[in-house]
Amino acid sequence: MAAAIVNEHLPTPLTATSEQPPLFDGTTRLYIACTCPFAQRVWIFRNYKGLHDKNKLVPIDLQNRPAWYKERVYHENKVPSLEHNGEVIGESLDLIKYVDSNFEGPSLPYPNDPAKKEFAEELITYSVTFNKIVFASFKGDTVKEAGPAFDHLENALHKFNDGPFFLGHELSLVEIIYIPFVEKFQAFLSGVWNYDITAGRPKLNKWIEEVNKIDAYKPTKRDPKLTVEYYSAVFLAKH
Numbered sequence: 001m002a003a004a005i006v007n008e009h010l011p012t013p014l015t016a017t018s019e020q021p022p023l024f025d026g027t028t029r030l031y032i033a034c035t036c037p038f039a040q041r042v043w044i045f046r047n048y049k050g051l052h053d054k055n056k057l058v059p060i061d062l063q064n065r066p067a068w069y070k071e072r073v074y075h076e077n078k079v080p081s082l083e084h085n086g087e088v089i090g091e092s093l094d095l096i097k098y099v100d101s102n103f104e105g106p107s108l109p110y111p112n113d114p115a116k117k118e119f120a121e122e123l124i125t126y127s128v129t130f131n132k133i134v135f136a137s138f139k140g141d142t143v144k145e146a147g148p149a150f151d152h153l154e155n156a157l158h159k160f161n162d163g164p165f166f167l168g169h170e171l172s173l174v175e176i177i178y179i180p181f182v183e184k185f186q187a188f189l190s191g192v193w194n195y196d197i198t199a200g201r202p203k204l205n206k207w208i209e210e211v212n213k214i215d216a217y218k219p220t221k222r223d224p225k226l227t228v229e230y231y232s233a234v235f236l237a238k239h
């Protein structure tokens with residue numbers, strides 16, 4: 001069972017002029033950016049495990065990033081990252097596994113059924129392609145190029161009929177990997193191209209509806225208007 005819902009105040013993102021929070025002082029900090037779907041994956045999982053007090057959220061402003069972040073926290077200069085036990089770990093998928101192994105709280109259900117396990121691995125691998133296709137479409141014939149990626153998800157959701165999730169009736173890592181991206185793509189494609197990713201995709205529609213009910217996800221969801229603004233600045237700006 002996932003942890004109960006917690007009302008958490010999200011701190012203001014740290015900027016180039018912000019002081020660096022202490023490092024390795026015994027508090028574990030999870031560096032995120034409110035705009036970043038990779039960071040959102042770990043944020044959701046940390047909520048799911050009820051680690052609100054144990055993994056403190058530290059949002060940073062990626063557009064006006066503090067220099068100390070690269071110099072002294074995470075040399076890759078990306079989010080997410082987590083400081084723990086004298087080390088800083090990055091990469092969303094590795095981090096989810098790290099948080100799962102190193103902190104208390106419920107683990108995400110993982111199916112015993114070999115067919116479901118294999119399908120989970122396939123979907124996790126496909127998530128890289130999915131993101132690539134959709135991000136690339138923003139610079140091309142968007143609706144035509146992005147459509148097949150959402151068809152892939154719709155078809156995947158037809159694989160097991162004990163849904164509404166990818167692997168059946170229980171939320172799994174697969175949802176956590178996809179939802180931050182689907183959320184942002186849905187907002188941007190609808191806001192700019194008037195393209196409804198759920199039209200003609202009933203399973204995807206139901207999946208989004210059900211994921212929206214997950215307490216661990218709700219506080220991480222971004223106002224779609226802010227996503228449209230941010231993605232427009234990043235992807236539609238003329239250089």
Ligand SMILES: N[C@@H](CCC(=O)N[C@@H](CS)C(=O)NCC(=O)O)C(=O)O
Pocket residue numbers: 033035036037038039062077078079080090091092093
């Ligand atoms: N593969 C990484 C990707 C992380 C990533 O690309 N984060 C972006 C923000 S969404 C970032 O920090 N970009 C800053 C930069 O590349 O300078 C993961 O899964 O965590």
